[in-house]
Amino acid sequence: xxxxxxxxxxxxxxxxxxxxxxxxxxxxxxxxxxxxxxxxxxxxxxxxxxxxxxxxxxxxxxxxxxxxxxxxxxxxxxxxxxxxxxxxxxxxxxxxxxxxxxxxxxxxxxxxxxxxxxxxxxxxxxxxxxxxxxxxxxxxxxxxxxxxxxxxxxxxxxxxxxxxxxxxxxxxxxxxxxxxxxxxxxxxxxxxxxxxxxxxxxxxxxxxxxxxxxxxxxxxxxxxxxxxxxxxxxxxxxxxxxxxxxxxxxxxxxxxxxxxxxxxxxxxxxxxxxxxxxxxxxxxxxxx
Amino acid sequence: xxxxxxxxxxxxxxxxxxxxxxxxxxxxxxxxxxxxxxxxxxxxxxxxxxxxxxxxxxxxxxxxxxxxxxxxxxxxxxxxxxxxxxxxxxxxxxxxxxxxxxxxxxxxxxxxxxxxxxxxxxxxxxxxxxxxxxxxxxxxxxxxxxxxxxxxxxxxxxxxxxxxxxxxxxxxxxxxxxxxxxxxxxxxxxxxxxxxxxxxxxxxxxxxxxxxxxxxxxxxxxxxxxxxxxxxxxxxxxxxxxxxxxxxxxxxxxxxxxxxxxxxxxxxxxxxxxxxxxxxxxxxxxxxxxxxxxxxxxxxxxxxxxxxxxxxxxxxxxxxxxxxxxxxxxxxxxxxxxxxxxxxxxxxxxxxxxxxxxxxxxxxxxxxxxxxxxxxxxxxxxxxxxxxxxxxxxxxxxxxxxxxxxxxxxxxxxxxxxxxxxxxxxxxxxxxxxxxxxxxxxxxxxxxxxxxxxxxxxxxxxxxxxxxxxxxxxxxxxxxxxxxxxxxxxxxxxxxxxxxxxxxxxxxxxxxxxxxxxxxxxxxxxxxxxxxxxxxxxxxxxxxxxxxxxxxxxxxxxxxxxxxxxxxxxxxxxxx
Ligand SMILES: Cc1ncc(C[n+]2csc(CCOP(=O)(O)OP(=O)(O)O)c2C)c(N)n1
Ligand code: SF4
Ligand SMILES: [Mg+2]
Numbered sequence: 001x002x003x004x005x006x007x008x009x010x011x012x013x014x015x016x017x018x019x020x021x022x023x024x025x026x027x028x029x030x031x032x033x034x035x036x037x038x039x040x041x042x043x044x045x046x047x048x049x050x051x052x053x054x055x056x057x058x059x060x061x062x063x064x065x066x067x068x069x070x071x072x073x074x075x076x077x078x079x080x081x082x083x084x085x086x087x088x089x090x091x092x093x094x095x096x097x098x099x100x101x102x103x104x105x106x107x108x109x110x111x112x113x114x115x116x117x118x119x120x121x122x123x124x125x126x127x128x129x130x131x132x133x134x135x136x137x138x139x140x141x142x143x144x145x146x147x148x149x150x151x152x153x154x155x156x157x158x159x160x161x162x163x164x165x166x167x168x169x170x171x172x173x174x175x176x177x178x179x180x181x182x183x184x185x186x187x188x189x190x191x192x193x194x195x196x197x198x199x200x201x202x203x204x205x206x207x208x209x210x211x212x213x214x215x216x217x218x219x220x221x222x223x224x225x226x227x228x229x230x231x232x233x234x235x236x237x238x239x240x241x242x243x244x245x246x247x248x249x250x251x252x253x254x255x256x257x258x259x260x261x262x263x264x265x266x267x268x269x270x271x272x273x274x275x276x277x278x279x280x281x282x283x284x285x286x287x288x
Numbered sequence: 289x290x291x292x293x294x295x296x297x298x299x300x301x302x303x304x305x306x307x308x309x310x311x312x313x314x315x316x317x318x319x320x321x322x323x324x325x326x327x328x329x330x331x332x333x334x335x336x337x338x339x340x341x342x343x344x345x346x347x348x349x350x351x352x353x354x355x356x357x358x359x360x361x362x363x364x365x366x367x368x369x370x371x372x373x374x375x376x377x378x379x380x381x382x383x384x385x386x387x388x389x390x391x392x393x394x395x396x397x398x399x400x401x402x403x404x405x406x407x408x409x410x411x412x413x414x415x416x417x418x419x420x421x422x423x424x425x426x427x428x429x430x431x432x433x434x435x436x437x438x439x440x441x442x443x444x445x446x447x448x449x450x451x452x453x454x455x456x457x458x459x460x461x462x463x464x465x466x467x468x469x470x471x472x473x474x475x476x477x478x479x480x481x482x483x484x485x486x487x488x489x490x491x492x493x494x495x496x497x498x499x500x501x502x503x504x505x506x507x508x509x510x511x512x513x514x515x516x517x518x519x520x521x522x523x524x525x526x527x528x529x530x531x532x533x534x535x536x537x538x539x540x541x542x543x544x545x546x547x548x549x550x551x552x553x554x555x556x557x558x559x560x561x562x563x564x565x566x567x568x569x570x571x572x573x574x575x576x577x578x579x580x581x582x583x584x585x586x587x588x589x590x591x592x593x594x595x596x597x598x599x600x601x602x603x604x605x606x607x608x609x610x611x612x613x614x615x616x617x618x619x620x621x622x623x624x625x626x627x628x629x630x631x632x633x634x635x636x637x638x639x640x641x642x643x644x645x646x647x648x649x650x651x652x653x654x655x656x657x658x659x660x661x662x663x664x665x666x667x668x669x670x671x672x673x674x675x676x677x678x679x680x681x682x683x684x685x686x687x688x689x690x691x692x693x694x695x696x697x698x699x700x701x702x703x704x705x706x707x708x709x710x711x712x713x714x715x716x717x718x719x720x721x722x723x724x725x726x727x728x729x730x731x732x733x734x735x736x737x738x739x740x741x742x743x744x745x746x747x748x749x750x751x752x753x754x755x756x757x758x759x760x761x762x763x764x765x766x767x768x769x770x771x772x773x774x775x776x777x778x779x780x781x782x783x784x785x786x787x788x789x790x791x792x793x794x795x796x797x798x799x800x801x802x803x804x805x806x807x808x809x810x811x812x813x814x815x816x817x818x819x820x821x822x823x824x825x826x827x828x829x830x831x832x833x834x835x836x837x838x839x840x841x842x843x844x845x846x847x848x849x850x851x852x853x854x855x856x857x858x859x860x861x862x863x864x
Binding site: 009011038039040041042043045055056059060061062063064065066068069072073074075076077078079080081083084101102105255256259260261262263264265266267268269270271272273274275277279280282283284287288 | 316317485486487488489493497500501503505506508525526527528529530531532533534536537538540541542544545546547548549550551552553554555556570571574578664665666667668670671672674690706707708709710711712713714715716717718719726727
């Protein structure tokens with residue numbers, strides 16, 4: 001049985017007081033305890049940003065990688081050791097700006113990992129520039145006259161890319177956040193959880209109050225069926241993405257299950273090995 | 289004859305590859321030493337392409353010959369390209385259906401020109417595309433090979449397309465064979481072989497065998513000439529060995545995946561060429577900073593930018609040595625033969641895990657794509673060294689909650705744990721960190737960490753860091769990678785003339801074996817550094833490490849073609 005204490009680090013996060021990322025940190029720690037995962041069986045891989053620092057605050061095998069590349073690293077970890085619970089985490093700039101390419105490909109590849117994005121619709125660490133999810137017209141340090149661009153829609157992006165589990169959460173509701181993370185971890189395949197995680201310092205528009213006022217809970221929508229992809233696309237439009245809950249869920253084969261037979265059965269993680277004669281034959285015969 | 293060179297040239301898609309494959313399979317099994325280079329353009333169909341095969345009865349060969357004995361020309365470009373490498377004992381076979389006999393300059397006196405109806409003979413069997421097998425038959429007849437030994441190999445090659453097709457191809461071969469015999473044409477018989485059993489494979493293939501034998505079980509890559517074959521071969525072979533290979537969405541992802549897999553404890557690698565290396569720079573820095581083992585094959589090709597994708601160059605040395613921002617430890621190994629390419633993979637994975645840093649295999653286009661005979665390579669020879677790994681028992685004893693993954697130690701190498709090991713959890717970050725792996729900007733720690741990372745590789749060695757041959761009293765020729773073959777033959781030529789010439793092929797480019805090279809240079813009267821790039825990247829590295837630059841001369845070639853022995857001997861003639 002693992003305990004919450006085991007997952008805690010003796011390090012004070014360098015986030016601003018009130019930053020939404022605190023809730024995400026707490027929710028990850030609580031979820032893995034409630035799923036009875038041991039610290040050594042978990043890998044937490046993060047990108048670069050305020051949010052990216054999260055991997056240093058959980059006592060597991062963790063890596064703080066590169067801006068935009070965390071998903072690629074996380075897939076490598078999982079493919080090399082399918083027994084690990086792999087969580088990948090980062091910001092909206094990290095995942096939907098510089099790393100958007102990897103997001104779409106990880107979703108379609110369906111490696112069994114959980115991807116949590118702390119979406120504050122701003123670049124926090126670099127002190128307040130617009131992000132790919134900043135709304136049109138939003139004033140930031142790099143859009144003083146208002147954001148001239150349309151934001152990306154990460155949920156529809158995930159749907160279009162073939163993500164097999166998609167949910168949205170809010171740092172202001174840790175209980176629901178925890179439940180969604182748990183479902184994401186349990187889901188076999190690529191699970192994506194977009195978390196509205198307010199930046200109290202640089203985003204004065206998309207605040208806790210804003211989300212509290214505008215978010216609806218998807219489970220409370222009558223007749224909503226998260227296995228229906230068409231419905232999922234529509235509800236994102238209908239609510240202008242202002243909802244929390246499981247948007248879509250449909251299990252399909254993971255990459256590991258789809259690879260040729262034998263793949264991933266002997267990754268030689270531990271210790272030494274040597275070839276035997278028949279393996280040697282397999283290697284060199286066709287060149288003789 | 290002790291050696292013979294055959295060139296088969298034509299438009300891409302004319303079946304040149306099958307001729308080469310069948311011919312080399314049979315000759316290799318008979319024990320001849322072979323060296324085959326496929327010269328091709330970036331176009332898939334159309335565009336000239338040729339296969340240049342050198343066949344030797346005795347000595348090992350590592351470069352194409354400069355004289356062509358038999359040229360099979362499916363297109364005019366083949367004649368234009370090779371005419372001046374032929375003399376009065378050479379033979380050109382051409383088909384007037386595709387090459388007009390008055391379209392090329394009359395050959396220098398004595399070149400034997402045979403009008404060979406490849407296409408007509410093939411068409412008699414119902415399919416002009418079999419003209420390549422007709423040509424193969426002619427080649428075999430010309431050098432007195434017994435035709436029947438080829439039948440089985442032709443059959444194997446075409447059986448996938450049905451028994452009928454296989455049989456027709458054999459018939460096409462026989463028609464070509466009979467054409468030469470009936471005409472009672474000239475022959476260039478090859479002498480008897482020393483009966484050794486050989487492998488015949490490319491550097492790319494050797495690196496794949498080497499990787500699997502070295503215990504590599506994860507590879508991610510993105511297609512790029514001339515490194516794609518590594519990805520393709522590994523994808524095909526790896527499942528049988530239990531590993532995973534992924535074609536990633538780009539090189540940023542391939543190297544990041546490989547870092548992830550290595551962090552998880554699996555021996556991992558990626559393989560790429562010029563543009564891919566450029567994209568990988570940031571991740572190379574990460575692997576250096578978080579001390580994760582990683583093997584990167586860089587098959588160098590013509591740069592910069594898209595450069596000359598299918599041509600030879602050795603111009604990434606500076607990128608491998610100094611690439612990524614900031615300073616990290618790295619090891620760079622340069623194989624110069626197919627045999628070394630295979631065994632170097634074992635060394636690369638051992639060094640990567642021992643020193644916990646990125647290890648480059650500095651391959652080049654000629655090494656990667658040309659095929660060489662090699663004695664039967666034995667992957668069983670590998671011994672695995674997984675470096676400082678902490679056992680579960682040791683961890684249980686320590687009972688620590690946070691593992692000091694980056695502990696300062698005497699040899700600067702910190703013991704490593706991998707996910708799954710209890711009490712081994714730790715954080716790895718590209719931010720400067722302390723012994724536990726957590727960020728710190730403390731200047732004293734920074735200094736210690738830099739010294740630890742940068743100095744830990746000082747002891748890295750391949751055993752033979754410089755490959756030397758001959759006594760270089762008069763002349764020392766230095767190079768790296770596949771230029772070995774041309775340098776070797778140039779140097780042997782000088783030695784035969786009584787000029788004491790030695791070669792020094794640098795096998796470990798970083799950490800640089802400066803002392804050993806300096807003593808070789810000190811003993812030589814003249815020194816030239818031979819390399820396929822404009823700026824003389826290797827020469828510049830040597831000058832960084834060696835105080836007396838007065839003797840060092842650069843011989844650079846950057847036109848996309850590999851060095852010929854005569855390029856080197858002509859340059860040196862004036863010095864000695
Ligand atoms: C290649 C690269 N470019 C730029 C940066 C600078 N940088 C660090 S974090 C960041 C954006 C952070 O925004 P986001 O991903 O939304 O994370 P947040 O700080 O908001 O949590 C940028 C541009 C970097 N670290 N690496
Ligand atoms: S700047 Fe914003 S995102 Fe960064 S820690 Fe502060 S509140 Fe959080
Ligand atoms: Mg952000």
